[in-house]
Amino acid sequence: MEVQLEQFKQLQNGNIASAKGFQAGGLHCGLRKKKLDLGWVYSEIPAEAAGVYTMNAFQAAPLKVTQESMAKENKLQALIVNSAIANACTGEQGLQDAYDMRQQFAETIGVEEHLAAVASTGVIGELLPMDKLQKGISQIPEDQFVGANKFETAILTTDTKEKGIAIELEIDGQTVTIGGAAKGSGMIHPNMATMLSFITTDASIPASHLSDALKSITNKSFNMITVDGDTSTNDMVLVLANGMAENQALTPEHAEWSHFYEGLKFVCEYLAKEIARDGEGATRLVEVQVDGAWTDQGATAIAKSVVSSNLVKTAIHGADANWGRIITAVGYSGEPLDPNKVSVYLGETLVVEKGVPHPFDEDVAKQHLLEDEVTLFVKLGDGEGKATAWGCDLSYEYVRINASYRT
């Protein structure tokens, strides 16, 4: 959490359409009973684009079509997203449906087909009801300016709240805005990509550098959250940069490159944490900070091991300072470490010092575990490696939601 918010100005009600030249909207087309289920984002001009995609072998059809769009010139001008049905494991028909969805959307809003991206989220293995979807797409123009809040709503599934943000920063004396929206609540354990997250900026930045920045940042943000250890078939993050802020094109040589990088990272980290906080059945956000590992990679594995542990997650749900479970999860991470150097803190309370229990005030520890944001620190004392991961507690509600998701 080295990001200083003072570097950026977070916009009140900032969203995915805050950056210059972007619009977004959403409507109901009947995939879900009543809730909005179709959303889109549009840029006045083609934007440099970058994406990361799920590592799941069963990559859903829309991800294939979107990657095909991007392959042409790494540009996007618009994207469309439906919720309720993931269009995953749907074979040839599903792929054709994703192509049709892209084509009709591109035609309707008047952009070239390869400048349009498609995304889906929801139940796996069901075909999209194309008649409803097509009817919905045909209604886009008249609704186009309804606002980003409808987009944020339309992409949700079991999420309990919208997730959006925008920040402003200055590059070359120009105001650059970075905005974003995300969805994700279950099947969250991204690997090289994540749930659905869309980011827009009016910064000028070539696609290749945007892609490098996105990959690097994804590994520290979206790839560091977990709700249930399951990596979805539909995870995707897309970033569109339309250059309308008129700064000098950003490259790593640009004097303010790191300022932009940190801004993009802040937005990704914010959205990632919002997803973890809104994990299915979650009552609080859990942050695990690891330092002193031999490598950053080792610290990452350990932080993820702790934040993924069902036993740690249930203990936090019960506000039980059962640090033995934290130590256990550190120990089975598979990373080399000296058990006699490991210290653990629950918030500011030291509970394990160099491998042995440290006496502590149970009430103070419990108080921290009852807060909205719980932080666990694991200090290994071996090297300089560090990492932070985010997750949530595991509740009865998680079981209720998932024992009857389809029915």
Next chain:
Amino acid sequence: MEVQLEQFKQLQNGNIASAKGFQAGGLHCGLRKKKLDLGWVYSEIPAEAAGVYTMNAFQAAPLKVTQESMAKENKLQALIVNSAIANACTGEQGLQDAYDMRQQFAETIGVEEHLAAVASTGVIGELLPMDKLQKGISQIPEDQFVGANKFETAILTTDTKEKGIAIELEIDGQTVTIGGAAKGSGMIHPNMATMLSFITTDASIPASHLSDALKSITNKSFNMITVDGDTSTNDMVLVLANGMAENQALTPEHAEWSHFYEGLKFVCEYLAKEIARDGEGATRLVEVQVDGAWTDQGATAIAKSVVSSNLVKTAIHGADANWGRIITAVGYSGEPLDPNKVSVYLGETLVVEKGVPHPFDEDVAKQHLLEDEVTLFVKLGDGEGKATAWGCDLSYEYVRINASYRT
């Protein structure tokens, strides 16, 4: 499940003391409020011994002491186990306590110290109350013949039932008996070792071959179960073979080696499945059979990925034929596979054929998911690799148990 039970005779009320020359017992020494909390196993003569131990970096003190015992001549004559407190993460004092526990136990029952093993299971990070433990050990002689059922009870923690078995088979015309007991309900995701499991046999078999067989079998039994993905600090399996059946010493060259191997495997698999079935909060046993992977190792990773998925586990709890979650877990296993060749069965119901949904009768599928033993088949169609893993559903009860384990 190629093991034919007809090859072996399963003894009614068979247990860890069924093999010739073994005795076992248990008593209450005050580590737990009322339940038995101290158990032991004794062989009339020193037995060849083999063990496998947790891969968790925070290996508990008793495991270190037991491995030291074994290091001397790979023989054991007795073992003692306490429940309630794991004696893990207890530093120098914990190690000394484990040594003292071994010493007093060995002296009390009259065996050499290096022929005694110690094990503990329960809460991590608390020291053993040595006064209570020592008082308990001092009472062993008079209770020594109380029976194996008390041993089975004394080693339990959150388990809901005892886990014991014994089978008979014939080797060299002699009756050989293999018996065992196990405990484990939470923090179950063994890796190279598991919870606590003790196996006794009167077979004659050198320790080196016993060890090879145990390691190979552990990878197909105890290492193939998961309750919650957490690998404990105290996992251990010990096998004692005292040779009192008077068969020719078993080596891989022995004509009936594979008969013994299959018998030992049957006992290990039985105990492993009993642990999975009795997983914390579990209402049913889940078996995942994978075939057609490129390698057995790949099949193992995929089977474990499916059986470990919280989303698969909650869907089974809700008897929801949500096969998309199975496909997803197959896909994020990290193993190479062709999604277009994958078929999935819920029991006998085909739900995915070569990567696309297969129409099926929801009621029939649901009926299978409501059974005590649920079997999922994943057929990859790539190669000859196969594996079977066991786990359980994820219920409200799991959360309840683990949100308040210590309190």
